[in-house]
Amino acid sequence: MKARHKHIAAVALGALLIAGAAPAAGPAKPADQRAPLVLLDEERHIVLEEMRNFLAVLQTITDALTREDMKEIARAARSMGSGAANEIPPKTVAKLPEEFKVLAGGVHTTFDLMALDAESLADPKHTLTQMNELLQKCNACHGIYQIKVGKGGAVKAVR
Numbered sequence: 001m002k003a004r005h006k007h008i009a010a011v012a013l014g015a016l017l018i019a020g021a022a023p024a025a026g027p028a029k030p031a032d033q034r035a036p037l038v039l040l041d042e043e044r045h046i047v048l049e050e051m052r053n054f055l056a057v058l059q060t061i062t063d064a065l066t067r068e069d070m071k072e073i074a075r076a077a078r079s080m081g082s083g084a085a086n087e088i089p090p091k092t093v094a095k096l097p098e099e100f101k102v103l104a105g106g107v108h109t110t111f112d113l114m115a116l117d118a119e120s121l122a123d124p125k126h127t128l129t130q131m132n133e134l135l136q137k138c139n140a141c142h143g144i145y146q147i148k149v150g151k152g153g154a155v156k157a158v159r
């Protein structure tokens with residue numbers, strides 16, 4: 001990085017830090033306003049575990065991309081595709097809103113397509129484009145929902 005660019009980066013970082021430290025204006029709002037999915041503690045655990053698996057597979061795919069190992073990309077993507085064993089029990093799925101299921105389904109079908117294209121096109125740049133689409137889907141859902149632990153939800157808890 002050139003010295004001038006370093007300076008600009010430092011000023012930008014400083015501005016961000018100051019903005020972060022400034023007290024919030026106006027009346028107090030709940031800190032997290034995303035729609036709550038009310039799940040039992042063990043259900044939250046299952047959903048978050050699936051999330052961490054998503055992230056782990058994205059890391060595997062990124063690593064395979066650096067080696068242009070299209071076979072490994074196809075294998076890893078398929079492990080998260082719609083044909084993969086669904087880890088989330090039906091009782092829990094029943095508590096999730098329709099939109100959540102649509103967004104989650106979109107992630108699985110993008111993994112399906114990534115696996116198919118890695119095999120048929122074997123074009124790393126195309127895989128990277130699909131990775132970007134995938135990450136946009138991750139971000140879209142994260143912007144809408146949070147998980148809260150409780151006994152609410154459409155299905156009565158069995159405890």
Ligand code: HEC
Pocket residue numbers: 037048049051052054055058100101103104107134135137138139141142145146147148
């Ligand atoms: C259909 C909605 C949805 C999609 C799609 C989605 N997530 Fe999530 N994810 C969530 C929710 C809800 C949480 C919990 C957020 C909270 O309570 O703050 C979460 C949490 C996570 C966490 C935190 C896990 C932990 O142990 O705390 C990771 C990592 C994560 N998601 C990765 C991903 C990745 C990577 C993708 C895309 C491949 C993805 N998610 C797609 C809804 C989604």
